[in-house]
Amino acid sequence: MEGSFPVEEKTKMKNFWRNKRVLITGAGGFLGSWICEALVHRGSQVLALVKEERSGSPLNKLRPRLYSVVKESITDFEKIKGIFLKERPDVCFHLAAQPLVGLADQSPLGTFETNITGTWNILEASRMINIKSLIIASTYKAQVNYGSHRAERKASPLSLHPYDTSKACSDLLARTYFSTYGLPLAVTRSCNIYGGGDLNFSRIIPSAIKSVLHNEDPVIRSDGTPLRYYLYIEDAVDVYLSLAERVSEPKVQGEAFSIGAGKAVSVFGLVNKIIELSGNKGLKVIVASSSKNGRTEKMQRLDFSKAHRLLEWRPGHSLEEGLAKTIGWYRKYFKICAQ
Numbered sequence: 160m161e162g163s164f165p166v167e168e169k170t171k172m173k174n175f176w177r178n179k180r181v182l183i184t185g186a187g188g189f190l191g192s193w194i195c196e197a198l199v200h201r202g203s204q205v206l207a208l209v210k211e212e213r214s215g216s217p218l219n220k221l222r223p224r225l226y227s228v229v230k231e232s233i234t235d236f237e238k239i240k241g242i243f244l245k246e247r248p249d250v251c252f253h254l255a256a257q258p259l260v261g262l263a264d265q266s267p268l269g270t271f272e273t274n275i276t277g278t279w280n281i282l283e284a285s286r287m288i289n290i291k292s293l294i295i296a297s298t299y300k301a302q303v304n305y306g307s308h309r310a311e312r313k314a315s316p317l318s319l320h321p322y323d324t325s326k327a328c329s330d331l332l333a334r335t336y337f338s339t340y341g342l343p344l345a346v347t348r349s350c351n352i353y354g355g356g357d358l359n360f361s362r363i364i365p366s367a368i369k370s371v372l373h374n375e376d377p378v379i380r381s382d383g384t385p386l387r388y389y390l391y392i393e394d395a396v397d398v399y400l401s402l403a404e405r406v407s408e409p410k411v412q413g414e415a416f417s418i419g420a421g422k423a424v425s426v427f428g429l430v431n432k433i434i435e436l437s438g439n440k441g442l443k444v445i446v447a448s449s450s451k452n453g454r455t456e457k458m459q460r461l462d463f464s465k466a467h468r469l470l471e472w473r474p475g476h477s478l479e480e481g482l483a484k485t486i487g488w489y490r491k492y493f494k495i496c497a498q
Contacts, residue, residue: 175404176201180226182248184208184233184281185255189357190296190395192217194252197396199224206246208233210255217356233277236284243284250292250403253281256326259361263322274325275332282336285344292406293344294399297330298323299417299461330415337413343406347399350419350461354392354481355488364389364482367430368489371437378445383427387459388419391481394474401470416466420474423459429478436483 181198185191186207195218198205204226207218212230222228227246231238233255256274257263263270278295285293336342353364360366363379370377398418405411424432430444466472476484 176203176400178202178204179250180204180206180246180248182206182208182242182246182251184251184253184277185210185296186228187211187213187216187218188254189217189354189359190352190392190399191252191254192221192356193354193392193396194254194399195221195225197400206242206248208242208255233280234272236280239280240284240287243288243290247288248290250294251281251285251290252294252296252399252403253278254296256296256329257322260320260322263325264320267321270321270325271328274322275328278329279332282332282342282344286336286340286342291343292403293333293342294403294406295329295333295344295346297333297346297348297415298326299348299350299459334413334415343412345402345406345411345413346415347402348415348417349395350388350390350417350459352390352392352395354395354485355492356392363426363429364433364485365489367433368437368486369493371434371439371442372486372489372493374439374442376442376445377430377433378447379426379430380447381426383425383430383444383446385426385457386423387426387429388421388423388461389429389478389481390419390474391476391478391484394420394476394481397475398466398470398472401472405470410469414465414469416470417461417463418466419461419463420467421478424478432479433482433486436479437486 176198181203183191183195183205186195187209191207195205195207199221206226207228209216209218209228209230210232212228218228229242231242233239255277257270281295282293330346330348333344333346337344353362357365360369367377367379395418402411402416427444427446434440434442434444
């Protein structure tokens with residue numbers, strides 16, 4: 160099941176992407192590789208920008224169908240400028256980032272360089288070629304919690320830790336380039352995205368699934384009570400593509416959208432749901448309660464109504480449906496790994 164755009168709208172989406180030149184930074188990552196695959200299927204000329212090539216990257220299977228794969232750091236402006244001037248993409252998805260909170264605490268300068276300098280390099284290069292559509296991936300951590308559309312528009316970033324601050328800066332830079340230069344862009348502030356192909360096993364969903372499929376009790380690194388929102392990867396791809404299409408619309412251009420759906424679920428409830436869906440019901444959740452930094456949010460307070468209303472989008476998967484498909488993906492993956 161796909162996100163619930165009308166059939167006519169989905170047809171327009173697929174036609175929109177045919178022969179479009181699309182540059183994706185962070186193309187070798189989890190979300191980036193899924194967006195690459197979706198665009199290849201839609202007939203786009205996909206230019207994948209990666210910092211380094213990895214043997215296990217999901218992007219490798221797509222390589223024969225990609226327009227190009229370029230190995231380059233987004234922090235080198237001259238190289239980035241050269242790529243944009245040569246390739247002149249119609250659309251850019253800027254997904255590349257240093258996404259690990261722990262690493263950001265340990266190495267703030269590297270995180271600031273990647274997430275802030277890298278973003279203004281992409282923005283400036285996009286401005287130089289008058290790009291038609293630019294999507295900047297931010298995070299819900301880039302803004303204070305809010306409860307309404309009006310509050311979302313007016314709330315100021317309040318980020319007091321390296322990762323949060325770096326993403327808040329990239330968020331503000333994007334809005335600045337829209338306000339000052341009219342750069343056609345939109346910003347995403349997504350909840351936790353999950354699905355097959357995420358090989359970062361420090362994350363709760365792939366970690367829990369790995370344990371359960373290996374007949375091991377899953378371990379959670381908190382007391383299990385924090386409430387979080389989760390969005391299945393196919394639905395995330397749907398809304399990213401929709402945003403890129405609609406950036407020319409006044410109601411979308413220059414706006415930031417919180418992306419997600421459904422109800423928040425506790426970490427404990429999430430992992431128990433994974434155990435139930437796996438069929439391995441003899442396992443139990445081990446609560447480590449090892450978080451020591453005092454920064455764990457008890458509850459994400461996110462409002463997705465703006466994306467639902469202005470983009471006319473709803474996710475096509477419930478949490479149970481998304482987790483079931485994700486577990487199925489990892490069953491096949493671990494079976495292949497064991498051969």
